[in-house]
Amino acid sequence: VSLLEQKRKVVSSSIDVPHARKSEEEVDMDKVTAAMVLTSLSTSPLVRSPPVKMGEGLNGSWKDGGFMPSSYSSSGYWSWSAPSDHSNPSTPSPPLSADSFKPFRAGSLSGPPDDALDEQDAGSLLFDEPIPRKRKNSMKVMFKCLWKNCGKVLSTAAGIQRHIRTVHLGRNCDSECSDGEEDFYYTEIKLNTDSVADGLSSLSPVSPSVLSPPPSFEHRKPDTSGSTAGSRNESSSSTPLSRSAPSTLYLVHADHAYQATAPVNIPCTSTACSTPSTHTAGFTPSTSCSISWQSPPVTFTGTPASPTHGRTQGFSEQRSQTITVLSSPPRAAGSLRKSRGEGKKCRKVYGMENRDMWCTACRWKKACQRFVD
DNA sequence: ACTGCCGGGGC
DNA sequence: GCCCCGGCAGT
Structure with missing residues (x-):
C-alpha cells in the first residue's frame, strides 16, 4: 500500500506540477527567437508569415497536446x-496536465504575437485573410483569483500566481519553490476588446x-441578465x-473541474436570447456556445462558419457547463445523457492495474478530466 | 463484456 | 468536501 501511495505521489507531482516555469520561459524565449x-x-515564404493566431482552427492540436499526461515534457508530441x-515558451510548461486548455491561453498571453504557426496556419494562409488573423490579438487575457472572497484580477499569470502563493x-x-498549486486557484478570463461582430x-x-x-444566443433574460457573469466577476466586470x-x-475558463472552482458562467447560458437584437449579439454567443459540440473545425478554416470557432477561443473550457445548458433548452431536459465520449480515457489508457495513474475524476468514476473530448 | 460516468451514497 | 461504487447506457 505504501508503495502505491508513494507511487501516486510521484506520479502526480511529475505529471501535474510544472516546476520553475518562470526562468525557463525566459530562456526559452531566446532560444525560440533564435x-x-x-x-x-529555411522555410518557404509562404509558411513563415507570422501573424499568430493560435486559436484558429487548431483547437484540436493543442487540445490534444494538453491531454498528454506528460504534456509538460512531451514536446515530441507536437512534432507534427x-x-x-x-x-x-509557456505552452509546454503551463499549469497542469489535466488541464488541456491553459497551455493555449497562457501562450497567448506571455508568448506575445510571436510567430507561432503550424500546418493549419499555413493552410489557412491559402485564404489569406489578414483581417481575421489580427483579431486574435485583440483578446485580452486576465487572470482571476478564485480564492474565496478574493476576486483579484491580474494581467499576468505570474502575477496571479505570486498573489495566490x-x-x-x-x-x-518565490516561484522556484512553488509546486504549481497556485494553478488551481486562478482562472483565466478573456476579454475581447474589439467588436467581434463586425469582424464576423x-x-x-x-x-x-x-x-x-x-437559442444560440447568450443574452439572458432581462431580469436575470448578467446574474451569472455579472455577479461572479464582481471585481473585473460587474456590469x-x-x-x-x-x-x-468574456470567456472564462473553469479549468479545474474537480477543484474548488465554482464554474464561472459564460454568457451563453441563454435560454432567453429571444431577440437577435443587434448583430453583435447574434454572433458572439453562437460562437462560444456551439463550438463545444461541434466537430473539429480545423479543416474549415476560411469558410464562413469556422472563423467563428477560431476566434473565440474560449470554448472547450466551458464545455462541461455549457454543454448541458445548451442541450437542454431545445430538447426535453430530462433523460438526455451525454453521449459517451469517444476518446480513450484514463481507464483504458492506463488500465485497471494502473488505477493510480488515472485522473481523479476517473478514479471516482466521474467524467474524465484528463482526456476530455 | 467492456467502458464511461451519473447519481447516490459513506466518511 | 473527498472518495467510492451501483448501475445505466453506449460500444
Missing part, C-alpha cells in the same frame, strides 16, 4: 506541427437567418455584459 529566425530563413510551434497559500519563497459580419456572408436563431459592454466578450 529558432524562429532560423526557421524563417511546425517547429516554430515551440515558440510559445503569498496571500493565500502563505508561501514566501465582414468576414462571413452569413445570412440573417443564421443570426436569428435565438451585465450584454448591455453595457456589448462588444466585450
Whole structure:
C-alpha cells in the first residue's frame, strides 16, 4: 500500500506540477527567437508569415497536446506541427496536465504575437485573410483569483500566481519553490476588446437567418441578465455584459473541474436570447456556445462558419457547463445523457492495474478530466 | 463484456 | 468536501 501511495505521489507531482516555469520561459524565449529566425530563413515564404493566431482552427492540436499526461515534457508530441510551434515558451510548461486548455491561453498571453504557426496556419494562409488573423490579438487575457472572497484580477499569470502563493497559500519563497498549486486557484478570463461582430459580419456572408436563431444566443433574460457573469466577476466586470459592454466578450475558463472552482458562467447560458437584437449579439454567443459540440473545425478554416470557432477561443473550457445548458433548452431536459465520449480515457489508457495513474475524476468514476473530448 | 460516468451514497 | 461504487447506457 505504501508503495502505491508513494507511487501516486510521484506520479502526480511529475505529471501535474510544472516546476520553475518562470526562468525557463525566459530562456526559452531566446532560444525560440533564435529558432524562429532560423526557421524563417529555411522555410518557404509562404509558411513563415507570422501573424499568430493560435486559436484558429487548431483547437484540436493543442487540445490534444494538453491531454498528454506528460504534456509538460512531451514536446515530441507536437512534432507534427511546425517547429516554430515551440515558440510559445509557456505552452509546454503551463499549469497542469489535466488541464488541456491553459497551455493555449497562457501562450497567448506571455508568448506575445510571436510567430507561432503550424500546418493549419499555413493552410489557412491559402485564404489569406489578414483581417481575421489580427483579431486574435485583440483578446485580452486576465487572470482571476478564485480564492474565496478574493476576486483579484491580474494581467499576468505570474502575477496571479505570486498573489495566490503569498496571500493565500502563505508561501514566501518565490516561484522556484512553488509546486504549481497556485494553478488551481486562478482562472483565466478573456476579454475581447474589439467588436467581434463586425469582424464576423465582414468576414462571413452569413445570412440573417443564421443570426436569428435565438437559442444560440447568450443574452439572458432581462431580469436575470448578467446574474451569472455579472455577479461572479464582481471585481473585473460587474456590469451585465450584454448591455453595457456589448462588444466585450468574456470567456472564462473553469479549468479545474474537480477543484474548488465554482464554474464561472459564460454568457451563453441563454435560454432567453429571444431577440437577435443587434448583430453583435447574434454572433458572439453562437460562437462560444456551439463550438463545444461541434466537430473539429480545423479543416474549415476560411469558410464562413469556422472563423467563428477560431476566434473565440474560449470554448472547450466551458464545455462541461455549457454543454448541458445548451442541450437542454431545445430538447426535453430530462433523460438526455451525454453521449459517451469517444476518446480513450484514463481507464483504458492506463488500465485497471494502473488505477493510480488515472485522473481523479476517473478514479471516482466521474467524467474524465484528463482526456476530455 | 467492456467502458464511461451519473447519481447516490459513506466518511 | 473527498472518495467510492451501483448501475445505466453506449460500444
